[in-house]
Each structure stands twice: as structure tokens, then as C-alpha cells.
Amino acid sequence: MVQRSVVTGVGGYLPDRIVTNDELAKVVDTSDVWITERTGIRQRHRAADDQPTSDLAVAAARRALESAGRTTDDVDLIVVATTTGDQTFPATATIVQRKLGCPVGPAFDVQAVCSGFVYALSVADGFVARGRSKCALVIGAEEMTRLMDWTDRGTCVLFGDGAGAVVLEAGRGEGTKADRGVLGFALMADGTKQDLLYVDGGVSTNGQIGYLRMQGNQVFRHAVVNISEAILSAAADAGVEVSEVDWFIPHQANLRILEGVARRLGIDEAKVITTVAEHANTSAASIPLALDAAVRDGRIKKGDLLLMEAMGGGLTWGACVVRF
Numbered sequence: 001m002v003q004r005s006v007v008t009g010v011g012g013y014l015p016d017r018i019v020t021n022d023e024l025a026k027v028v029d030t031s032d033v034w035i036t037e038r039t040g041i042r043q044r045h046r047a048a049d050d051q052p053t054s055d056l057a058v059a060a061a062r063r064a065l066e067s068a069g070r071t072t073d074d075v076d077l078i079v080v081a082t083t084t085g086d087q088t089f090p091a092t093a094t095i096v097q098r099k100l101g102c103p104v105g106p107a108f109d110v111q112a113v114c115s116g117f118v119y120a121l122s123v124a125d126g127f128v129a130r131g132r133s134k135c136a137l138v139i140g141a142e143e144m145t146r147l148m149d150w151t152d153r154g155t156c157v158l159f160g161d162g163a164g165a166v167v168l169e170a171g172r173g174e175g176t177k178a179d180r181g182v183l184g185f186a187l188m189a190d191g192t193k194q195d196l197l198y199v200d201g202g203v204s205t206n207g208q209i210g211y212l213r214m215q216g217n218q219v220f221r222h223a224v225v226n227i228s229e230a231i232l233s234a235a236a237d238a239g240v241e242v243s244e245v246d247w248f249i250p251h252q253a254n255l256r257i258l259e260g261v262a263r264r265l266g267i268d269e270a271k272v273i274t275t276v277a278e279h280a281n282t283s284a285a286s287i288p289l290a291l292d293a294a295v296r297d298g299r300i301k302k303g304d305l306l307l308m309e310a311m312g313g314g315l316t317w318g319a320c321v322v323r324f
């Protein structure tokens with residue numbers, strides 16, 4: 001028998017305000033046709049001025065706890081993946097803990113930008129699978145629109161706000177790929193590529209929040225190669241074939257990246273969950289939001305083999321295999 005960390009609940013939250021491509025075309029020199037054809041994005045959600053990232057995280061976490069049949073009292077670990085936290089410190093996870101009224105216990109943030117959720121899941125899995133946590137909240141929450149330079153059409157049309165969460169609970173398995181729970185990971189970073197995607201502000205540099213800067217076509221090129229590599233590594237780590245995977249839940253940056261990876265690895269596109277049209281790129285929130293959408297509409301069922309993957313600033317990238 002082995003200890004497994006099992007996803008027992010999922011939840012998502014998107015702010016009410018929807019911004020269409022046509023609305024953005026009034027702000028920068030772009031068009032609905034360009035954005036849709038190059039990215040697949042049709043709209044994005046945007047947080048209200050008085051709605052910090054922790055509010056989005058709390059809403060998603062409540063829904064995840066409800067779907068797991070757990071209460072805030074059960075939570076003994078909170079990991080928030082975010083690059084757009086409420087304050088420089090404390091960690092947004094501690095703000096979420098306070099707002100939810102969870103008991104005292106470890107709560108901290110993980111910063112791996114768009115790969116943040118995969119990284120956070122691996123960290124929480126470390127706690128749960130070693131018996132250090134019985135019921136963990138793993139949340140991806142972002143307000144990427146706060147980092148936009150609204151004069152840069154190459155980036156401001158791509159991102160949105162939102163949060164997604166999972167409840168991870170200790171479970172028993174046989175130590176085989178048939179077990180429910182987290183089965184394998186691949187996590188990678190290459191800091192030499194950080195100039196391709198970064199924010200030009202920081203506490204210990206210019207003291208500003210800064211704006212997101214990206215060499216989009218370079219990032220695109222790396223994304224297809226790196227994500228494909230991460231998928232193969234995570235599948236090998238889990239001892240499964242890519243062909244066995246029931247659902248691929250990618251980070252939602254660009255529909256063409258999703259299609260490129262699927263083509264490269266011979267993945268049936270019908271198995272790829274896509275929310276990029278409605279959510280745009282919500283960074284660390286995009287995977288749990290996509291997972292939540294597909295669980296709620298009944299596509300993903302208990303026992304399905306899932307593969308989540310992402311790439312983002314750092315560059316960081318990674319993938320994770322989970323039997324739901």
C-alpha cells in the first residue's frame with residue numbers, strides 16, 4: 001500500500017466583467033479577427049478594481065471544498081500559485097486562510113507564473129503523500145490584467161483574470177498506475193530564457209509593479225517543444241503511455257500551441273480541454289479553471305487519467321499525471 005494524494009474536489013471562479021475582443025480593439029490597434037485567428041481567444045474576464053486576487057482564490061476554494069464535501073475546518077495546508085498576489089507580502093495563501101477562516105497550518109505561495117499550478121500541485125503532493133497533510137487546498141489565482149501595458153497590443157489582448165482550486169486528500173493506493181491520485185510529474189526551468197517573458201518591475205530593482213513583456217513568437221516556439229517534452233517526461237514518471245491519457249488539460253495560452261503539441265505527440269484533439277476562447281490566458285489559474293469546466297460539464301469522470309501541462313515565465317514548464 002502507498003499513500004496517494006487524490007483530487008477530491010475542484011472549483012473555479014471568474015470575475016463578472018467580460019471584456020470582448022471588440023472592446024480591446026477600441027483601446028489598441030487590433031481586431032477580433034486577428035486575436036481569434038492567432039490565439040483562439042474571444043473574450044477574457046477582468047476583476048473589479050476592488051477585487052483582489054485573494055477574493056478570486058477564496059471563491060474558487062469554497063467551490064472546490066463544497067465539491068469535495070469538506071469544510072474550511074478540514075483544511076490543513078494552503079498553497080496558492082500566483083504571480084499577482086494581493087501584496088508584496090504576506091503570501092496570498094495566508095490572506096486566503098484568514099478569509100476562509102481555516103485553522104492555523106502551513107500556507108504559502110508558489111511563484112512559477114503560468115506553470116505555477118503544476119508546481120504547486122507537486123509541492124502539495126509532497127505534503128499529502130508523506131502524511132504531512134490530510135486535506136490540502138491547491139489554488140491557482142491570478143489577475144494578469146493588472147500587469148498589462150494597455151499600449152502593447154502584442155500582450156494586452158492575451159490575458160485574463162480568474163482562479164481555480166482543487167482539494168487534495170490523502171488516499172491509499174496499490175502503487176500502480178490504476179491508483180487514484182497524483183501519479184507523476186515533470187518540472188523544469190531554464191533561467192537563461194527569462195528575457196523572453198518577464199515583468200519589468202520588482203521590489204529590489206526599480207521598486208515598481210511593472211508591466212508584462214514578452215517576445216511572443218519566441219515563447220511560442222519554445223512552448224510547443226518544451227510542453228511536448230514535459231508531457232513525455234511526466235507520462236514516463238507515472239509509468240503510463242501518452243495514448244492511455246483520457247484528458248489533456250493544458251495551460252490555456254494560445255489555441256495554436258495546444259494544437260501544435262497535440263499534432264507533435266499524435267494526441268486526439270477531442271481529448272484536449274480548451275477554455276482559451278472564453279478565459280484567455282489566466283496564468284496559474286488556467287489549468288484548474290479548465291479542469292473545473294470539464295468536471296462540471298461531465299466530460300471528466302472519476303477514474304479518468306488526466307495530464308496537465310504548462311509553460312510560462314522563467315522560463316518554467318512542467319506536466320503532471322493524475323488519476324481523477
Ligand code: UT7
Nearest residue numbers: 030031034038114153154157216217219220223253254312
Ligand atoms: O502563458 C505564457 C506563455 N505565453 C505564450 O505561450 C504566448 C506565446 N505566443 C503567442 O501566443 C503568439 O506568439 C502571439 C499570439 C503572442 C503572437 O502571435 P504571432 O503569430 O507569433 O505573431 P507575431 O508576434 O509574430 O506578430 C505578427 C504580426 C506583427 O506585425 P508585423 O510586424 O508582421 O507587421 C505584430 O505587430 O502581428 C502583429 N500583432 C498584432 N496585430 C493585431 C501583434 N499583436 C497584434 C494584435 N493585433 N493584438
